[in-house]
Amino acid sequence: MQKLEAAYGRVLEVLALAACALILGMMRKGQHIRVDILLRAVPKALGWTFEWMVDLLALACCAVIAWYGARAALASWAAGSLSIKTLITPEWWLLSALPLAFLLLTLEMLFRMRRLWLGPRAPRDDAVSTG
DSSP: OHHHHHHHHHHHHHHHHHHHHHHHHHHHTTOSOOOOHHHHHSOHHHHHHHHHHHHHHHHHHHHHHHHHHHHHHHHHHHHTOEEESSSEEEHHHHHTHHHHHHHHHHHHHHHHHHHHHHSOSSOOSTTOSOO
C-alpha cells in the first residue's frame, strides 16, 4: 500500500508540473483568464489608459519581487543555509527560482507595454477572452 501511495504521489506531481507548463505557455501568449468587461464598457482611450495602469502596477510588482527574491537567495547563499527535508540542499537553490521567474515576468511586462504603446489607443485585442 505504501508503494502505491508513493506512486500516486509521483503521478500527482507530474500532473501538477504539466498543468504549470500549460499555464505558463498560455501566459506567454496572453491567453490566460482575463476579465475585460470594464475595458470594453469604457471609451477605447480610457480602456487603453487602464491597460497602462495595470501594466505599470504589474511591472512594479514583478520587479520588486524579483529584487527581494534575489536578495533572499543571495543572503541564503552567503549564510550557507540548508533546507533539510528528504534531501539536504542549499536553501538558495530553492530560492533562486523566485527572482528568475519574476525577472522573466518583468521582461514580459515590458514587452506587453511596448506592444500596447505601438498598437491602437484601445484595449488589447490580442489578450481578450471575447476577441
